Amino acid sequence: MASPMRIxxxxxDGVTEVRVLMSHPMETGQRKNAAGEVIPAHFITELxxxxxxxxxxxxxxxxxxxxxxxxxxxxxxxxxxxxxxVTWVDNKGESRTDEVQxx
Amino acid sequence: xxxxxxxxxxxxxVLAALLAGCVKHGHYAxxxxxxxxxxxxxxxxxxxxxxxxLTSFKAxxxxxxxxxxxxxxxxxxxxxxxxxxETMRRLEEGQMATIQWPSNGDFTGGDWKEGARIAISGxxxxxxxxxxxxxxxxxxxxxxxxxGEVSAGTIGPSLVGYARxxxxxxxxxxxxxxxxxxxxxxxxxSNMPRNGYGKILTETQIxxxxxxxxxxxxxVNK
Amino acid sequence: MKRKLMAAAIGxxxxxxxxxxxxxxxxxFDAYRQMLADGNPAELFEMEGEELWVTARGPKNATLEQCxxxxxxxxxxxxxxxxxxxxxxxxxxxxLESRLMHCMETLQGIPSGEIIGGKFRQGERGKLASLVAYVxxxxxxxxxxxxxxxxxxxxxxxxxxxxxxxxxxxxxxxxASCHGEDGKRIRATHLPNITTNKGAAEGxxxxxxxxxxxxxxxxFQHRLWDCFRQQRTAEPVFASDVTIALSVFLAAKSxxxxxxxxxxxx
Numbered sequence: 001m002a003s004p005m006r007i008x009x010x011x012x013d014g015v016t017e018v019r020v021l022m023s024h025p026m027e028t029g030q031r032k033n034a035a036g037e038v039i040p041a042h043f044i045t046e047l048x049x050x051x052x053x054x055x056x057x058x059x060x061x062x063x064x065x066x067x068x069x070x071x072x073x074x075x076x077x078x079x080x081x082x083x084x085x086v087t088w089v090d091n092k093g094e095s096r097t098d099e100v101q102x103x
Numbered sequence: 104x105x106x107x108x109x110x111x112x113x114x115x116x117v118l119a120a121l122l123a124g125c126v127k128h129g130h131y132a133x134x135x136x137x138x139x140x141x142x143x144x145x146x147x148x149x150x151x152x153x154x155x156x157l158t159s160f161k162a163x164x165x166x167x168x169x170x171x172x173x174x175x176x177x178x179x180x181x182x183x184x185x186x187x188x189e190t191m192r193r194l195e196e197g198q199m200a201t202i203q204w205p206s207n208g209d210f211t212g213g214d215w216k217e218g219a220r221i222a223i224s225g226x227x228x229x230x231x232x233x234x235x236x237x238x239x240x241x242x243x244x245x246x247x248x249x250x251g252e253v254s255a256g257t258i259g260p261s262l263v264g265y266a267r268x269x270x271x272x273x274x275x276x277x278x279x280x281x282x283x284x285x286x287x288x289x290x291x292x293s294n295m296p297r298n299g300y301g302k303i304l305t306e307t308q309i310x311x312x313x314x315x316x317x318x319x320x321x322x323v324n325k
Numbered sequence: 326m327k328r329k330l331m332a333a334a335i336g337x338x339x340x341x342x343x344x345x346x347x348x349x350x351x352x353x354f355d356a357y358r359q360m361l362a363d364g365n366p367a368e369l370f371e372m373e374g375e376e377l378w379v380t381a382r383g384p385k386n387a388t389l390e391q392c393x394x395x396x397x398x399x400x401x402x403x404x405x406x407x408x409x410x411x412x413x414x415x416x417x418x419x420x421l422e423s424r425l426m427h428c429m430e431t432l433q434g435i436p437s438g439e440i441i442g443g444k445f446r447q448g449e450r451g452k453l454a455s456l457v458a459y460v461x462x463x464x465x466x467x468x469x470x471x472x473x474x475x476x477x478x479x480x481x482x483x484x485x486x487x488x489x490x491x492x493x494x495x496x497x498x499x500x501a502s503c504h505g506e507d508g509k510r511i512r513a514t515h516l517p518n519i520t521t522n523k524g525a526a527e528g529x530x531x532x533x534x535x536x537x538x539x540x541x542x543x544x545f546q547h548r549l550w551d552c553f554r555q556q557r558t559a560e561p562v563f564a565s566d567v568t569i570a571l572s573v574f575l576a577a578k579s580x581x582x583x584x585x586x587x588x589x590x591x
Contacts, residue, residue, distance in 0.1 A: 006372060023366075067540035068369055151484065155570070156491060159566050160553075160559040161559060170493060171494075177497055180497075181492045183505075183520065258511065294498075296497055301496065
């Protein structure tokens with residue numbers, strides 16, 4: 001099972017800043033192991049962030065993104081106590097969803 | 104006597120001890136051999152450290168435990184202050200005698216392009232390296248050589264323009280070979296590894312490095 | 326004539342060297358580290374460590390919540406900033422890793438031998454690293470305050486100092502070969518001068534750290550292990566005396582400097 005994300009979301013003057021740290025190998029599929037075999041590609045393909053139930057960001061990820069990716073973004077709206085939900089899906093069909101309350 | 108009166112006296116003694124330490128060992132060394140008792144204590148500590156340098160390590164791959172035992176030069180240079188001039192001279196003489204001069208009497212014949220590869224590679228002799236053959240020289244770890252290589256260390260002096268600045272007299276060519284073979288022959292406590300004597304590099308590899316330093320076509324001299 | 330040639334040669338050297346050579350300032354990665362610090366992936370290891378701290382594990386099926394890191398059972402806040410220290414219950418000077426290993430053995434029944442004989446980032450030693458990430462994060466911003474008054478601490482410090490200057494191995498290196506002067510570099514990597522308090526603190530307060538170049542979290546034991554590898558010595562045993570002695574030496578010299586844990590490195 002995929003490891004949890006660390007999400008921070010803070011609202012100030014009507015703008016919410018969200019910072020997400022994901023635990024993922026983000027294997028490109030281009031690398032070889034010590035035995036010379038290709039390490040299969042394994043990377044996040046999609047990320048969705050919801051404020052309460054409304055999508056505020058959807059992003060396509062790919063193999064060029066680093067291991068353990070970090071993403072920060074801001075959106076208009078959001079208030080203390082609101083729910084912030086982030087979901088990613090990878091090329092193997094694994095996914096992970098975590099949520100926090102906006103502070 | 105009041106407490107107040109003792110304090111400045113004690114302070115003076117401490118200061119004197121500190122100053123003695125400074126003069127003898129530099130600011131960092133413990134005042135080791137200041138008195139016979141302190142000298143004996145330091146020797147006892149030294150013996151326990153030697154013991155620890157064996158018991159805290161294990162042999163892995165090509166990195167065997169004999170690496171934990173110091174030779175005369177390593178031991179003499181295991182202090183923040185280098186040994187006295189007489190000791191240095193004696194050690195350097197001994198190291199000078201270990202230098203193997205070119206087997207055919209000729210310092211040339213190397214390929215500067217091979218030399219460049221050896222100078223750039225810092226690989227070899229760790230416990231994760233499979234064999235002790237084909238090591239790098241690790242020159243760029245500490246020296247600038249080709250001015251086009253920006254990732255050059257600064258522990259050793261810059262060798263940019265080596266032969267262009269120093270020429271190629273027999274004296275400088277001979278010195279360079281000797282320095283590459285056993286740097287401790289010229290400065291017993293040099294930071295530079297003993298490439299030939301320590302079997303880090305082969306005679307052929309040292310010949311390539313000579314070409315990298317002396318060949319007018321080498322980027323070092325451009 | 327000769328003098329003229331000399332001058333020309335110097336002119337050429339300067340023209341080539343000046344635009345191409347990098348100064349120390351240009352090759353330091355502070356700005357890069359500052360950018361990374363915001364999303365330091367060491368947090369992922371910290372989260373795992375926090376979970377491990379409260380999870381009942383091992384043959385004794387116990388948590389680590391009664392582990393005494395020096396400030397009393399279960400106290401994590403500020404504990405790492407005061408390590409290594411002398412522990413009366415073991416009669417030994419222990420760093421964070423050897424102390425956690427002791428707790429795992431005594432509280433959870435996980436044998437220390439498994440960790441000592443293991444590999445970094447794997448098995449129980451890997452879990453130990455996550456626990457380290459958790460514990461050090463709770464000393465972030467605290468001044469290093471290592472108490473060297475106990476004779477065994479003083480002894481470890483003295484041994485550590487000797488080891489720092491101990492030249493040995495295939496290339497005659499000691500720690501001081503690379504870390505004995507200000508403003509030096511290996512290739513493009515800046516080397517702190519560990520003979521000074523400031524330089525020692527630069528190292529001690531920035532490790533453990535997440536390494537961006539290989540996506541790995543390295544504890545201080547791991548850092549020292551790789552120093553010895555590059556020094557071309559034999560392999561140091563995990564949590565052995567030499568690693569504790571060097572840790573005491575560095576930590577004590579760092580007293581008063583602020584812990585930046587967990588660090589982030591390129």
